[in-house]
Amino acid sequence: MKRILITGASSGIGQQLALDYAADGWQVVAAGRDADKLAHALASINFEPCIFDMQEPAAIHKAVAELAPFDLVLLNAGNCEYIDDALHFDAELFARVINVNLVGTANCLPALLPRIKRGGRLAVVSSSVSFLPLPRSQAYGASKAGLDYLVRTLAIDLVPHQIAVSLIRPGFVDTPLTQKNDFAMPGQVTALKASAAIRQGLAKGKSEICFPFGLISTLRLLSWLPQGLWRRLAQRLVRSQP
Template identity: 45%
Template sequence: MAIQNVLITGATSGIGLALFEKYTNQGENVIACGRNPGKMALLESRSYKTCLFDITEPAQIAAAAQDIKELDILILNAGDCRYVDDVKNFDGELFSNIINTNLSSLGALLQYFLPKVKKGGQVVFVSSSATILPFPRSEAYGASKAGMDYLANSLRLDLLEHDIDVTLVHPGFVSTPLTDKNDFAMPFMLTSEQAASRMLIGIEKRKKYLHFPKRLTLIMKLFSVLPSFLWQSLITKNDRSSKSHTREDQV
């Protein structure tokens, strides 16, 4: 099988780093992308190429793309998660920042990297199972990932004529620097390596949609088709309990 050129955004930590490790170990030409110079330096000797840029800076993305000739797989993984803790005093700046980081940035990434994806190639969007059900405090994060879902599903239709597949990924809770900050229960949590292994298999099979762990995502999908009162009280109760424990820990 021919060596593939695989570009991964957010390759310096979490799922992105785990994917970097797996593709590198398979002997693929991995183009690792990130914004932290120190972390990128650690990957440089093992990468086919590294691209240092902030996904919210289109000019930086454009400059990095100039040195990329052809891609087999484009993995759009970089993102951020922050919560709206005081909904009555809604933080519009936080909301805008998350939408810009997780959703608006995809416009520039696709503008400059999608033309590099060759016929028969693949684009992978790393979204979140949070789009299956609404969660408290997730107005910004959930909205950004829901937008990503629509973008991926729509793009899949338009790329059919170009013979480029689109894979949408809905991970559940994965142990990463982002989830380390969470102060609530995260059932069925996977390691980044476990998540990357599931993704690798699904990407190789060119699946349109991946969701895992299924013991979590299937429960969420079941809840999503039930009357809202059956699951809303449970979700909001757990959120209130998490906030209560946090306040107690701070006393």
């Protein structure tokens, strides 16, 4: 039986992945900060809970120290907050998002990388936001751009250790996190579809998994525009929001 550890497994994409991998016959180790929330979210499956806060490296080491090795470690936990007034830049919000999404992920690596089997895989959930500079996304976008670079460099340096690496860059997925958004989310998919895309991509050994196709194709095309042209277009999009 293959073993997977998933962070952020108590809601959203992480919860759906845990449910689906268990249904596929994997042994699921579900990681989260709140044992009760985790138990409620995954009440329908058998799983091994792993409770830690990604901001506490010592707690991560302690929580995983006795766990059996993994075929796949999927670092999914993250948060999103927006900077609404760039002129009065919220540095505390910026640091908070960076610490959760980027530093929190990095905190997991020393404890979890040695527990991945040779021939296993590390997968990290980033975001399609890093294709383009988007309004209000200074903190969230910077955290995800940092993750992209981190994961791509790990993909090079972990080759001698026979650990494959996958970068996952979803578009808008219907989760409790995105339900807080107050703007249009083109191409939004369900957590069920997101899980299917991720699992299919990982099964094929893809180094980057980007979805949905239509949104990602549009973002790629827009990213080729001159920066000045994109800024003017982005400003028009902001003014057109209700």
